[in-house]
Amino acid sequence: MRIEIVIGNIVQQPDVDALVNSANANLRFGSGVAGAIHTAAGPELEQYCRRHSPIALGEAVVTPGFELPNPYVIHARAASFINDDHPEKYLDLAVAQTLRVAKDAGIKSMAMPAMGTGVFKFPPKLSAEIIINGLLSRSENHPEIHLVRICVGTQEMKAAFTSILKSSPKGNSFLSKVET
Numbered sequence: 001m002r003i004e005i006v007i008g009n010i011v012q013q014p015d016v017d018a019l020v021n022s023a024n025a026n027l028r029f030g031s032g033v034a035g036a037i038h039t040a041a042g043p044e045l046e047q048y049c050r051r052h053s054p055i056a057l058g059e060a061v062v063t064p065g066f067e068l069p070n071p072y073v074i075h076a077r078a079a080s081f082i083n084d085d086h087p088e089k090y091l092d093l094a095v096a097q098t099l100r101v102a103k104d105a106g107i108k109s110m111a112m113p114a115m116g117t118g119v120f121k122f123p124p125k126l127s128a129e130i131i132i133n134g135l136l137s138r139s140e141n142h143p144e145i146h147l148v149r150i151c152v153g154t155q156e157m158k159a160a161f162t163s164i165l166k167s168s169p170k171g172n173s174f175l176s177k178v179e180t
Contacts, residue, residue, distance in 0.1 A: 001139040003132070004149040005161045011040040013111035014069035016149060018062070020098055020112040022120070023075035025054040027061070032118035042067035049075070057084065058093030062105045072107055074098050078116040081123070088130055091116050095134030099142050109147040114157055124160045132164040 010019055010033060021037045024030050027049035029038040038045055044066045052061045052075075060076040076098045079090035094115060102110060115131060116122035135148055152158050 001135065001142065001145050002147050003135060003165060004147065005158050005165065006149060006151055007153065007155065007158050008151045009036070010111050010113055010151040011036050011068065013149060013151065016070060016109040016111045016147065017107045018072035018074050018102060018105075018110040019065070019068065019070050020110055020115070021073055021075045022113050022115040022118065023055070023077050025056075025077060027053040027055065027063075027075050030119070033113045037068070037073060040068050041065055041073065045073065057090040058097060060094060060097035060101045062101050062107075070111075072105060074101055074107070074110065076115065078120050078122070080119075081116065081121045081126075087116070087120075087122065088126070091122065091127065091130045092134050095131055096138060099135075099138050099145065102145055103142055106144075108144060109149070110145070111149045111151050114150065114152050114161070117157070124157050125164075128157075128161040128164045132161060132168065136165075136168055 022033045029046055048063050055077050057079050063073050065071050065073050076094040078094045079087035081087045114127050116127045117124050150161055
């Protein structure tokens, strides 16, 4: 599994199989990443999502990408850092479930946001630690996933994710050559 960390708009990643939506329980149009993905995918996405919601904390489901250039959207539900008990556990579970449903759907590449850092108020460094460590610790169980591109909005967020990845004992072997 190669990990790329880029500053970029998640809905402008046409070369990956799936976009990961940091979803709310009802998989509805929201602010931030959820709003951008739903807007780009068109109204069919929200209609399709109704039959798959609500989803539990840490759960993930795959839907078609509709008007997106990506065939799939993986909707993963992180917890609110402020309002839910054990939010770290649920963010890690959301990463695990994202990988599981990707494997089940035959997804080989995905673009993922800094899950939980928007309306769920996760501290960026903590989100980075959980996401990066979750990907690294499960990579051997998911050899079919060749690329996870983490799309962030600022240089500071990119630095947080890159630092966690580079500080991991095996992180540099996962870091994309573009990033080194």
